Amino acid sequence: MKIVVTVKLVPDTNADKRIDPGTKRLVRTGVENVLNPFDEYAIEAALQLREKRNDGSTVTIFTMAPESGKEIVRKALAMGADDAVMLSDAKLEGSDVAGTAHAMAAALGKTGFDLILCGTQSTDAITGELPGFLSELLGVPGLTYVRKIDSDGTTINAQRETDLGYVDVSVSTPALVSVTKAINEPRYPSLKGIMGAKKKEISVLSLADVGFTRATGNDGAKTELLELATPPVREKGRVVTASEATEGARAIFDFLKERKLL
Amino acid sequence: MRDVIVFIEQRAGAPRRVSYELATKAQELANALGGKTHGVTAGAGASQAAEATKAYGLGTLHVADGGATAEYLIDPLVDALEAVAKTAGPALILVPNTMIGRDVGSRIAARLDAGITSDATDVIVADGRVKTVSPKLGGLTITTCAFKNAEYGVVSVRPNVFAAKPAANATASLENLALPSKTYAMKLGAEVEEAAPELGVEEASIVVSGGRGLGGPEPFTTVIKPLAEALGGAVGASRAAVDAGWIPHAHQVGQTGKTISPSLYIAVGISGAIQHKVGMRTAGTIVAINKDANVPIADFADLLVVGDLFQIIPELTKRVEAEKVH
Numbered sequence: 001m002k003i004v005v006t007v008k009l010v011p012d013t014n015a016d017k018r019i020d021p022g023t024k025r026l027v028r029t030g031v032e033n034v035l036n037p038f039d040e041y042a043i044e045a046a047l048q049l050r051e052k053r054n055d056g057s058t059v060t061i062f063t064m065a066p067e068s069g070k071e072i073v074r075k076a077l078a079m080g081a082d083d084a085v086m087l088s089d090a091k092l093e094g095s096d097v098a099g100t101a102h103a104m105a106a107a108l109g110k111t112g113f114d115l116i117l118c119g120t121q122s123t124d125a126i127t128g129e130l131p132g133f134l135s136e137l138l139g140v141p142g143l144t145y146v147r148k149i150d151s152d153g154t155t156i157n158a159q160r161e162t163d164l165g166y167v168d169v170s171v172s173t174p175a176l177v178s179v180t181k182a183i184n185e186p187r188y189p190s191l192k193g194i195m196g197a198k199k200k201e202i203s204v205l206s207l208a209d210v211g212f213t214r215a216t217g218n219d220g221a222k223t224e225l226l227e228l229a230t231p232p233v234r235e236k237g238r239v240v241t242a243s244e245a246t247e248g249a250r251a252i253f254d255f256l257k258e259r260k261l262l
Numbered sequence: 263m264r265d266v267i268v269f270i271e272q273r274a275g276a277p278r279r280v281s282y283e284l285a286t287k288a289q290e291l292a293n294a295l296g297g298k299t300h301g302v303t304a305g306a307g308a309s310q311a312a313e314a315t316k317a318y319g320l321g322t323l324h325v326a327d328g329g330a331t332a333e334y335l336i337d338p339l340v341d342a343l344e345a346v347a348k349t350a351g352p353a354l355i356l357v358p359n360t361m362i363g364r365d366v367g368s369r370i371a372a373r374l375d376a377g378i379t380s381d382a383t384d385v386i387v388a389d390g391r392v393k394t395v396s397p398k399l400g401g402l403t404i405t406t407c408a409f410k411n412a413e414y415g416v417v418s419v420r421p422n423v424f425a426a427k428p429a430a431n432a433t434a435s436l437e438n439l440a441l442p443s444k445t446y447a448m449k450l451g452a453e454v455e456e457a458a459p460e461l462g463v464e465e466a467s468i469v470v471s472g473g474r475g476l477g478g479p480e481p482f483t484t485v486i487k488p489l490a491e492a493l494g495g496a497v498g499a500s501r502a503a504v505d506a507g508w509i510p511h512a513h514q515v516g517q518t519g520k521t522i523s524p525s526l527y528i529a530v531g532i533s534g535a536i537q538h539k540v541g542m543r544t545a546g547t548i549v550a551i552n553k554d555a556n557v558p559i560a561d562f563a564d565l566l567v568v569g570d571l572f573q574i575i576p577e578l579t580k581r582v583e584a585e586k587v588h
Contacts, residue, residue: 016536019403127380132368141447145361163462168451182511222377227406234562241568248567248574253581255565259547261526
């Protein structure tokens with residue numbers, strides 16, 4: 001099977017980020033880009049499928065990002081993926097989720113796939129809408145929130161999370177599957193993997209390469225950002241040190257009463 | 263955009279509470295846009311769900327019950343919504359920001375070439391234009407967006423931000439939505455329930471969460487859950503507790519879990535590192551209990567009680583229960 005894993009580069013999730021009140025943009029000083037943590041589960045799921053199948057199946061990393069993101073893509077390759085494709089085009093800047101999905105669908109259609117694996121969401125935009133969008137545009141089943149996956153090469157058997165547990169769902173390839181963090185424990189790249197990744201191919205495609213003709217960026221967007229506001233900062237509140245149970249419980253109880261929460 | 267269409271998420275005839283919240287909000291938005299309101303309910307039990315939703319004041323409830331809608335995942339729901347959207351013409355479509363809602367919303371947006379905004383905490387009509395407000399980057403910034411170059415606009419709305427109020431003069435008419443009989447790709451198999459039906463953290467207005475300080479899985483049952491139940495709330499958890507396998511991922515609040523806005527959030531034995539903070543910092547009131555006064559949550563909790571959670575929480579639970587009796 002040809003497995004393609006879509007990944008996104010996001011600002012470091014552990015950094016305490018802030019918005020510059022003047023420019024209303026994210027202050028990027030000291031905030032590096034990293035692989036979207038949710039995507040690591042998709043990469044791991046792809047690698048495990050390839051290992052289990054052991055039939056010459058391949059894992060390709062796909063991302064839409066500026067070429068400067070190459071080094072982060074290499075980290076995904078270091079985990080064990082075979083190669084990578086980047087859709088990089090200055091015209092894509094300012095794309096909304098619809099624009100992003102259209103461009104990605106065009107490129108993925110060109111690359112070809114049996115199975116696309118995605119993370120459930122990105123840690124910056126957190127829309128969780130790209131998997132659904134992509135599957136609709138590609139005209140393939142979009143099986144989302146999967147916590148267990150297996151495949152015989154033509155059928156995907158999966159457990160999809162529900163609010164109370166899971167439901168079994170089977171689909172035929174080609175298909176798109178998004179996975180949750182319950183699916184596995186992503187591996188760390190080995191030293192050998194890191195060295196090997198340097199030699200792996202990262203091909204870079206432009207919009208012209210994939211024959212994309214729709215309006216892009218701001219012109220192609222169906223939404224526009226009118227305003228960015230900084231939410232009020234939460235102030236440090238009251239601190240009560242309770243040496244015994246009654247004292248601590250009363251402090252909370254009275255506070256909840258005071259706020260009319262009880 | 264004139265009409266407002268609400269996707270009524272339901273399970274076996276029971277609508278999710280967020281469906282009522284969206285139905286209530288839809289009326290106000292449609293009045294401002296000068297259009298009508300529609301509800302779309304599909305899947306097994308859709309008729310029953312429509313009956314239950316009637317009280318919340320939608321104009322027409324379109325029902326697709328049984329058949330393919332009960333046997334396949336997502337696709338028939340999108341077909342039902344598409345049929346209503348095509349008949350209604352340019353419209354605003356509201357879906358809940360839930361697993362099902364996000365899928366239905368993104369798929370219908372792709373199909374209708376619509377704009378989509380996500381995780382809205384407010385939807386406003388100003389000068390005939392729909393504007394949606396969403397926190398982004400984990401609540402670091404609040405964006406206001408509008409639709410452009412699109413006949414349809416889809417908004418996924420965060421549960422628990424709008425009130426669900428039965429309408430004074432609800433006159434919803436139920437209409438059967440005949441969908442072409444068809445087989446789809448994603449056939450639903452056996453459904454396995456691993457937890458007792460309970461209010462999820464996304465929808466609860468009170469959430470009591472446990473973290474590393476619990477030291478193991480048992481206190482979730484013996485300490486956290488009793489307080490959550492006494493308060494009529496849901497049980498949440500930090501990443502540390504989920505990663506340790508003490509509680510399923512569905513309960514996780516934070517960057518790699520759920521982002522929630524309850525009116526009260528009680529963090530028990532949770533330090534409040536940035537990845538947790540982004541999931542709950544928009545809560546109305548935050549109360550923390552920790553044995554350490556020098557934890558990150560001390561900087562943004564409205565009340566921090568420094569003490570032994572194993573003693574304080576059960577005592578608090580007793581007081582809350584006693585209060586309910588009076």
